[in-house]
Amino acid sequence: MDGGTRALLNSLRPMAVWEPPVLTVGYPVERDLHLDGRGLLLVPSYFCWRQPITLADDGMRPVLIHPVDRTTAPPDASSASLTRLLGPARAVLLYETAVRACASTSELAEATGLSLPDTWPAQRHRYGYAWNDFFEPDRSCGVTP
Incomplete structure (x- = not known):
């Protein structure tokens, strides 16, 4: 992907908005997750539906599982x-x-x-x-x- 981290985070719109240094993610509960140098693992998932899910454990790297675009072509009939x-x-x-x-x-x-x-x-x-x-x-x- 061209554009680095900024382009990657901007590609998550509209479910997430990158305004350095904050990534604001639509989530059902209000909470702040501070990375504290641990980084953020982004996991695209076909089975994640409508909104992202976060896995936050102070002992582990934070994970953001986000939905992928489901508008794909139907499978080839001869697959x-x-x-x-x-x-x-x-x-x-x-x-x-x-x-x-x-x-x-x-x-x-x-x-x-x-x-x-x-x-x-x-x-x-x-x-x-x-x-x-x-x-x-x-x-x-x-x-x-």
Whole structure:
């Protein structure tokens, strides 16, 4: 990254604002954390949601775990690693669910070449993905966490 520490800390906006020598972080409780020369370990996390988390122990280096941008492209339909992980049917269903946010079970069956009963788990998974914030549900599709 060009720009060093300043650019790195500024990249955390809007959840954190760097005004030397203070990094102000939106956090549910009011508190001051003084580094006292221990440094700050920044940990990007896909599983950290909405706001950063801090781990503060006077005996350890302070840690700031922060959410990463979740607006990534859907997985490649031909991803060998995804297919090995999930199996071919589930991998193609995951892909089609990601690129066809409002697809019905029948549309998923047609797009994937699977039988209708084979696509029913995709609809159940869609609810799980929406609940766990893996994709933004389109409320007009009847998928509401």
